[in-house]
Amino acid sequence: MYDSPARVSAAASPVAPSTVTEAVLPGIVEPDGIQVQTRPAQPAAPGQVVLAMEAAGVSFAEQQMRRGKYYDQPPFPFVPGYDLIGRAVDVGESVPSSVLGRRFAVLTKTGAWASHVSVDVGDLTEVPESVDSADAETFVVNGITAWQMLHRLAKVRAGDTVLVLGANGGVGSTLVQLARIAGATVVGTASAKHHDAVRALGATPLDYRAADLGDQLRALAPKGYDAVFDHVGGEGILTSYRLLAPKGTLVSYGTASTRDAEGSSKAPVLKLLARLTLWNAAPNCKSAYFYNIWAGKRRLNTFRAKVQADLGQVFALLADGSLTPQVAARIPLADVAKAVRVAESGTVVGKVVLVP
Template identity: 65%
Template sequence: MNTTEIVLPGLVEPDGLQLRDRELPAPQPGQALVRVEASGVSFAEQQMRRGKYYDQPRFPFVPGYDLVGRVEQAGPGADPALVGRRVAAVTKIGGWATAALVDAGDLVPVPDGVDPAEAETVVVNGVTAWQMLHRIARVRPGGTILVLGANGGVGSTLVQLARHAGIRVVGTASPRHHDAVRSLGAEPVSYKDPHVYRQLRDLSPHGYDAVFDHVGGPGIAESWRLVRRGGALVSYGTAATRDDRGSSRLPVLLLFGRLLWWNLTPNGRRAGFYNLWAGRRNKPAHQAKLREDLTKVFALLAAGSLKAQVAARIPLTDAAEAVRLAESGTVAGKVVLIP
């Protein structure tokens, strides 16, 4: 099968993305050939474009952290019943294409009747939000959490999952997104307010059961101070250093060091960094956990308990426009590429 791909050739502006056509080989043992119906523009790709993602491959490569599509062919050893099924996968790279070869063990069935673009918005975002809330922070019903960037792809999903679980949510966002955040069930606070941390403290005087921080940088210390005794700080990004020059690894390593130090300090609180790929060395177990969690997220989406936050649907060939929009900070939810 031929595929059309978006190639990231190096450190380029969005207009520097390249379009190429090539023929895909037949699926190898354990692989499946997927005709892509939707792929997303996440913060990971924004970082990769700048060479700032922690473990990104060498240029050039095809971005695309996740995808939704239909299986066209199953390779030797892959379940032949997959053929014709709509599936989703977390790929890390390779999703910005019209067709892709994917490890069959990474495929998760998408419920019938769910729109591909809507399903795409909760693949990596849904798994990330579910695992941070239920596997790491383990917040109970009746608790209170703080979500930084509650209008973003992960943030908006996290808000909804928490509200569905009976958890109160306070979320930061630009004032232009407050109505959207409020409609999801969270209490919005402007991150641009000079007294934002005072406001956040006033909304939960005894602290938060969990704080979810994708920003990193100096503000991570303020997030730590907002965690109550028995609570958890879950860091999952370094957006504050997105445009910084220099090493892509140094900000992450500094953040790891700070979180480790706080964790070693006996104060009744926990701090950690969420990594979707942790445990990948035990591949079958990692795949099984991801499949279990994403299946639960898809079930909520199919039932209407989780609303997909599609910021825009843009043709794959207009990937530059999609990247600019995703990086503009003007949209709520996720920008989706449609091959």
């Protein structure tokens, strides 16, 4: 897929870097403890491409990594950054030169908070040139996550009624839009100050702090929800499961309720997985999944094909105007501490994006 003629931006010709600026997590620190450092650049290794970062996301995963609580984060120190949009400025042996100058999205899990990032060529998904880099960045990990949960797990169809917890967040706002495009009716929880934004995306908003939230949710779907998407976890997952229709699907994809809890980072996830396993063994027709974007990576070629296909669908919807990007803020990499504080504040709609 990389042998077509290069489509190089008119803005600049590719230039391999001599130095790399990156944000390093030295340990469990406050946002101001994240260190911005510069090191000599290395040429692209065989089979790899060096991308000049144009946009990188600040997501819940990195917030958990800062606390040392992400399920399988690497040992400190390391460079966080789950995903990015970047333009190819150097290619290694066996990578066609036609890749140079083209813009790509890539899932990295770590390493994206840097001015230049080396990635395997097989992990690249091309970004339409008509799309702004920061706009596209809001739909990389969020878009893949939302698309796969909606279509590969819950298999939401026209006429379904779905519930999205945290409908103002990066994944939540993407879920709302993709579900509406699929023809579903959407109910979304959020704080009251975000209700106008959630309503504008096409969902009915409810205040997640409301004392009678359960009653309100049941009133909007008396027969139950065909799908519930829950990033909160904890004891609230019980309510999400009970809200399902007889053949409904619960998709859990996080444990935000335990963000600040003391103790093992793995315990909340393991407890959640145990619950889902028990529910799936129960004699009913409900389904319960825990979504992990990296599941299936052991079959690398299949994993890559799914990511590229699903992200390609999302980018096509973004390019034709069907999806509205939710960029909460664009903040320079040098001000990464500010970006993390804004992302963790709970005051914004959408995703905080780091830019060069």
